[in-house]
Amino acid sequence: MQLDLSDKTALVTGASAGLGAAIAGCLAREGVHLAITARRIDPLRSLATKLEAGGAMPVRLIQGDLTRQDDLERIAAEAIQGLGRVDILINCAGASSPVSIEDGDTVWDEAAMLNFTAIRRLTHRLLPAMQARRWGRIINISGSMEQRRLNAAAAAKGALHIWAKSLSCVVAKDCVTVNTIAPGRLWSEQIRERLHPDQRERDAFIDANIPIGRFGEPEELGVLAAFLASPVASYITGTVIAVDGGMQRSPH
Structure with missing residues (x-):
């Protein structure tokens, strides 16, 4: 299947590792002109070097923190300046945030900012130009909604799902699509180091919960993002x- 992406541009957030890096790689292989952003610049440089060595067009690197409004505005402006326009926005920045009943507003507010508010702000910043050109793609990377323990990020991702569905109805007439991908257990830094660092526990989780019998690879999500x-x-x-x-x- 020809995806016809070689004349498109994309901004990928959270691209320093894991799913964001995998999505950037899949888009690059389809000829997309990329801008990638994250808080850490060194992993972005490594990814850009790898992609360009594989034949990708020069990759625009933008270091910044999307939870800071001034950084968010700068990221959007630099992406537009570097690419000429942003046809595709991949909202991949996010992180799990387990909490207890005793936790105060700070942890909830931080999770909401990273996992929903920053995504909404960046999307709304880039949408008008997509609508004016009558072409655009918004793809959000969310997560599991069926938590059995309190997780502030999951609550924020729930808001993300509802907002994205509503937004998709508003901008459909402008030939802009809005979709969300909910990853399960994909082999990323967060999975290896935070959720399932122990091999025996990991094997038990797979046996009890994943019919296909393994954790997924980030690229298996990346190809879906490229298609969408x-x-x-x-x-x-x-x-x-x-x-x-x-x-x-x-079942966490």
């Missing part, structure tokens, strides 16, 4: 698509 970003996916919008090996629930 392409012109051939123009009739798909307002969706939440799970990439979870059949897990369909998240």
Whole structure:
């Protein structure tokens, strides 16, 4: 299948590692002109070097913190300046945030800012130009909604799902699609170091919860993101698509 992405541009957030880096790689292989952003600049440099060595167009690097409004505005401006326009926005920045009943507002507010508010602000910043050109793709990377323990990020991701669905209805007439991908257990830094660092526990979790019998690879989500970003996916919008090996629930 030809995805016809070689004349498109994309800004990928949270691209320093894991899913963001994998999505950037899949888009680069389809000829997309990329700007990548994250808080850490060294991993961005490493990724850009790897992608360009593989034949990608020169990658624009933008260091910044999306939870800071001035950084967010600068990231958007530098992406537009470096790419000429942003056709595709991949909202991949985010992090799990387990909490207890005793935790105060600070942890909840920080999780909401990173996992929802910053995404909404950046999207709304870039949308008018997409609407004016009558072409655009917004792809959000969310997460599991079926938590069995309190997680401030999960609550924020719930808001993300509802906002994205509503937004998709508003901008559909402008040929802009809005979709969300909900990853299950994909082999990323967060999974290895925070959620499942112990091999025996990891194996037990897979046996009990993942019918396909393994954790996924980030690229297995990346190819879906590339498809949804392409012109051939123009009739798909307002969706939440799970990439979870059949897990369909998240007993944390």
